[in-house]
Amino acid sequence: MKYVSTRGTADLGRFSDVLLSGLAPDGGLAMPESIPTFTSTELETLRGLAYPDLAFRVMRPFIDDIPEADLKRLLHATYAPEVFHSKDITPLTPLGDSELFILELSNGPSLAFKDVAMQFLGHIFEYVLEARGEQLNILGATSGDTGSAAEYAMLGKARVNVFMLSPHGRMSAFQQAQMFSLAEPNIFNIALEGVFDDCQDLVKAVNADADFKARHDIGAVNSINWARVLAQAVYYFKAYFALNLAPGAQADFSVPSGNFGNVFAGYLAKSMGLPIGQLLVATNENDVLNEFFSTGVYHVRPAQRVAATSSPSMDIGKASNFERYLYLITGSDAPQTHGWWQDVGEGRPVDLRGSAHWDAVKASGLTSGRSTHADRLDTIRRVDRQYGRLIDPHTADGVLIGERHQRPGVPMVCLETALPAKFEETVQEAVGRVPKRPERFEGIEGLEKHFDVLPNDVDRLKAYVVEKLAGKG
Numbered sequence: 001m002k003y004v005s006t007r008g009t010a011d012l013g014r015f016s017d018v019l020l021s022g023l024a025p026d027g028g029l030a031m032p033e034s035i036p037t038f039t040s041t042e043l044e045t046l047r048g049l050a051y052p053d054l055a056f057r058v059m060r061p062f063i064d065d066i067p068e069a070d071l072k073r074l075l076h077a078t079y080a081p082e083v084f085h086s087k088d089i090t091p092l093t094p095l096g097d098s099e100l101f102i103l104e105l106s107n108g109p110s111l112a113f114k115d116v117a118m119q120f121l122g123h124i125f126e127y128v129l130e131a132r133g134e135q136l137n138i139l140g141a142t143s144g145d146t147g148s149a150a151e152y153a154m155l156g157k158a159r160v161n162v163f164m165l166s167p168h169g170r171m172s173a174f175q176q177a178q179m180f181s182l183a184e185p186n187i188f189n190i191a192l193e194g195v196f197d198d199c200q201d202l203v204k205a206v207n208a209d210a211d212f213k214a215r216h217d218i219g220a221v222n223s224i225n226w227a228r229v230l231a232q233a234v235y236y237f238k239a240y241f242a243l244n245l246a247p248g249a250q251a252d253f254s255v256p257s258g259n260f261g262n263v264f265a266g267y268l269a270k271s272m273g274l275p276i277g278q279l280l281v282a283t284n285e286n287d288v289l290n291e292f293f294s295t296g297v298y299h300v301r302p303a304q305r306v307a308a309t310s311s312p313s314m315d316i317g318k319a320s321n322f323e324r325y326l327y328l329i330t331g332s333d334a335p336q337t338h339g340w341w342q343d344v345g346e347g348r349p350v351d352l353r354g355s356a357h358w359d360a361v362k363a364s365g366l367t368s369g370r371s372t373h374a375d376r377l378d379t380i381r382r383v384d385r386q387y388g389r390l391i392d393p394h395t396a397d398g399v400l401i402g403e404r405h406q407r408p409g410v411p412m413v414c415l416e417t418a419l420p421a422k423f424e425e426t427v428q429e430a431v432g433r434v435p436k437r438p439e440r441f442e443g444i445e446g447l448e449k450h451f452d453v454l455p456n457d458v459d460r461l462k463a464y465v466v467e468k469l470a471g472k473g
């Protein structure tokens, strides 16, 4: 499978190349030249497969440059019950008899859905780097969960260093403790004076400097990396088959959204032939995406207008993967996508109202909703009382929007994107008690913290990376 850029570069190489390069040299995102689909008969052969075998069948058409036996071995090592604390890896549990289901994605090492793909990245990076005799210096941006998932996945990996940017003072106490308590020689935590979008912009700016990127082996773990979204598509298949529906029957999914990686993975699964009906983009008060799906106008929000909310991991004004979605909506029209992103870069809106592209958006099955702090508290409280299940604020955003869009007779799968223990302040505010946390995280907030504060300045960041790498000899 050949990969191309959403902005026009025609040949980015094959899977292992885009895995290591992260962002395309023209600033766009890597996409497969075409999206392979399953016929309904082929889909039936996926039913009942164990997670690693299902992952192999879903991902294999996109990964044809790694021997079959090696890929299977890596997937079995990744999706092990002892890593995800469940034999199903991503179990599906009903909320009473409401036809609402929680897709548990957060039982892995860092207690957030990011682990599902990030654990795979840890294994596959190591495999490809070993084969090529190379090193990778990952530059990432996190609003709280990508950071810990990436750092836990890359711990002790000799060929990988992680430089992780986070918005200074904006993560939950638990999230900060997870990352900053790590004192590992290959992990560098940078608290940036800015919001998540500033962190993401710096990551893109460093990647845009081809010379710096090549000299310092810069790679990516955010969902700008194709491997992340591909690995995330698998759990939509897993959930669908766990519902045990008649062949071809539809299921709806509700996805708490910020950077648009998770819901894009769902759209990928749907594009591959999985019978997904509605794909709900659930946002918090930072509702740029909800605005787009309601009006047809996409107008990114400048950093100073991104609100600090009680679902902080979704405090994002500029969603990376939205570019992949619009690229597919245009029928893979890279010049069109490039033009739009030039507009976005210069602060102009993308306005699809009345166009054939807007008809394509409406036909794609994506719709949206928005929730507020009060909605979040109410949903956490209600789900706890009604179903005896404690959910985190991000999952609550998804459940609320899922409930609002439920269709009679069609199951609604709500993605659990983090465990409540990560956001205990808000959960306590909602239900008056502190959620249980796994024993390994007891007292984590009291551990010594290791991080450096940097201003929002690309040159300072580059100098920091160079200095730290030089320090490692």
Ligand SMILES: Cc1ncc(COP(=O)(O)O)c(C=O)c1O
Pocket: 112, 144, 145, 146, 223, 256, 257, 258, 259, 260, 261, 262, 263, 313, 314, 394, 395, 417, 418
């Ligand atoms: C807990 C949680 N929920 C939801 C999201 C939003 O997911 P995405 O950025 O893939 O849209 C994030 C961050 O990505 C998150 O950490």
Ligand SMILES: N[C@@H](CCOP(=O)(O)O)C(=O)O
Pocket: 141, 142, 143, 144, 145, 146, 147, 221, 222, 223, 224, 258, 259, 261, 262, 313, 314, 320
């Ligand atoms: N919410 C994320 C933001 C980054 O998202 P990604 O999926 O692009 O890595 C976080 O928690 O860091």
